Amino acid sequence: MEELPSAVVLEILGRLGDAGDLARCRLACRALRSLSYHVPSVRLRCSPSAAAGSASTSASALPFKTLALNLVSLLAPSLLRLSLAVDPPSSSWDDADLDSDADDLHLAAADFLSRCLPPLAPRLRSLALSDYWAQSCWRRSDALAVISLLCNNLVELEVRNAWLSVNGLRCMPKLTSLTLEFIRLDDENIDRLNECFPSLQVLNLIGVGGLKEPKLHLPQLKKCRWTISSIPLNSTIVAPNLVELEFTSVEPKILILETPSLSDLNLIIVKPSATIVGAEKCLSLRNLRIESFGIPGLARMFGGSQSLKRLEIEIPRRTRTDELYEALSLSDLLRNFPHLDELTVGPEAWFELQKPCNILTSTGYSRCLKKLTVHLEPSDFDIKFMALFLSLCGPLCEVTILFFDSSEAAAREQIVTKCASDFPMVRWKWGTRKKPNRNTL
Template sequence: MSAAGDPLDALPAAVLADILGRVADSGDIAASRLASRALLSASYLCPRVRICAADRARRRREGGGGTLPFRTSSGNVATLLGSRLRSLELDAADGQGSPDDAMWVEEGEFDEADDLHLTSREAVTAWAGTDAGPVLREVEIADYWPQACWRKAEALPLISHFCLNLVRLGLRNAWLSVDGLKEMLNLTHLTLEFIRLDDENLDRLNECFPCLHTLNLIGVGGPKIHLPQLKTCRWEVSNVPQSLAIHAPNMVFLDLKCVRPGMLILDAPSLSTLKLTIEKLGAAVGVDGLVSLRNLSIESLDLNSLLPIFIENQAIKTLELELPHSAKQYVLIEEVNHPDYLLRMLAGISEVKLTPRFSCELIRCLALCRDTQFQSCLKKLLIHMPPLVSACELLPLFKICTPSCEVTVLFHTDSTDGIHEVAMSAWKTKFPEIRWQWGTWD
């Protein structure tokens, strides 16, 4: 190859197309066409494209291109790449116009325009109705909340009609209809984030996505998930349903955040890891099917209800305890029947991690402990030590550690080296059989 030749000519077009797909942004891909004939040819083979409204606006401000309406550009790209396109990401949010704690913008803040409303019939048909629709494997759409929240959109039914081979689908910031939604038997990964879904009982979701392996429902309400092939699930429930039920015989991981379900049913015999964030547990709980549960993380004040149900009757190996951000000082003393009971629960676990907030409140409780003479299987313990706490205050906790236990103490960065040295010396003298590790936390 001559010195004046294009060095990219030596690379196969398929390799260059894959590289361009990793660049992803359509504006960068368009710019690359001007740099090389090889890139120009490869751009028509690009399998992955990302189109971001914020990037296009930045280019316009900087004097670049991007004069086409945003919704039009997605249809043009899909038409240009056709059956070679495998992954399409459309982002009109860019961290703006998204709901934070509230699900709706205030009256008068609605955006009457529709240039960024990406889940509408017109916007979805523009790209899904091209040759790219039937061959797409991944689609992710982040809508612009002020335009999308007050318009019911047909993105789900249209995608189920056109994108028959879709494997991954993510939709964010929209009000979605399920009228006309068809079964998507190839879809294994679904994410709905900050979505108002016209499927109050989640019946259509359960019926039309039977092959899901991964489900993320963030800010989505509903009382029941029934998916036989589901393996991992993250569900942040937006409403306060009377009952909440998950039936998933093959699920191994669940991250569930809810408020006060009157009834909670977890029918998941394969579940091994559960992360549970809950304000208050209702009177009716069915968790008899959690026969494989080994790893448990709880963030709640309702420990009087949760500990007996999820620890006493389960063979838990690892446990992480956290308190809500709203928890006040001494709240753990009020919520737990007696600190001795809490220590007995910890002693029955192999590995325990106590987060900063929980560590601080537990240390306040330890002075009330009277009985630490019970059998323990605790092999690994991590605790965060707040400033202005003396070494002797943690002695009741260390007494339940087995002789071969590995204890990691993280000192707060506000505490002095002198405090560290005094505490470490006292603990090593009192418990020489424990294997100690030290660190810091902010």
């Protein structure tokens, strides 16, 4: 390490997972000790159990916020990126083990940020705060007002597990990336977010509550991930430069898209009651992924697309006794998207497509597919159904079969041998993947 250029060593030290690792590096050699005070990036983390343990075993133990303030004062002259986080508690942790009125882990508190940020605010480019929900959920914070007042050069902001007010929020024209995760936001229609973050290019809204009829209107936005539960029912996205969108919801009513540049769309809509207004105007759409109990209805909204080349389908099923709102038919998919080059079928969608009522029966489909990817359990494999799929593939089509890594190796090997012998002209690829958790939606 001592032989490396100082700039390289600083970059390595800035990528350490925690400030504790940085402190240990200071003990390794004199050179590291000197350079450790000039790192451009630092992360300081704490767990609720560690905070409770230090408070109960040592009266002289420093609270987490005090440690953060001390660290900032040491590194302020060089610090460009700061991350302060309370790690999620373990399953055995009881929030009652910490004083319910305490705020020692409430990192989005305005008074704490007012003391922490001034020494480094002029240079700070990235700020990430992950609060402790048990202390932050009932305390509305003016953190956004403090950050927008002090950090005029901030480019990237992440806030998690907090209740945020938009009172006093100022315009931050240099901010290009914003992540709000598990946030209660006092901005029903996202009007203040649109007004104060006009230069956003990347936006992640994950589990943001407090919204009524949100309308994103961000002219510079290029990439967006928006995950909501059952509320709000109506959402609008006006983003002329948006290229990539992932939208997740349980049962929305209306999703309005004014996104003419949209190229990659991932729709995860559990119950298919949604109407997607403007789907037919997404003329640049090339990649579409749909995960829903109502794939056919959602697919029809984008039907006839001349630009769509890659489609992925899956069903967010918890048990295979659940009923689909509409039968999943390969015939319908091919009619809706006649210009597909690549098709990816998830394990639950593959199981559904094999049902007799859903198998392709009509003729006249051109052999167009250049790439087919199937995720499946070996027990769901049917060689006759695979032959039907292969009839839709063009010459030299690449077919990839991905098994769950928990499946038996002997069963996988049997399928590999059968496919290779029955269809020698196909370019086969094989692999494994982890079985997804179907209880996350």
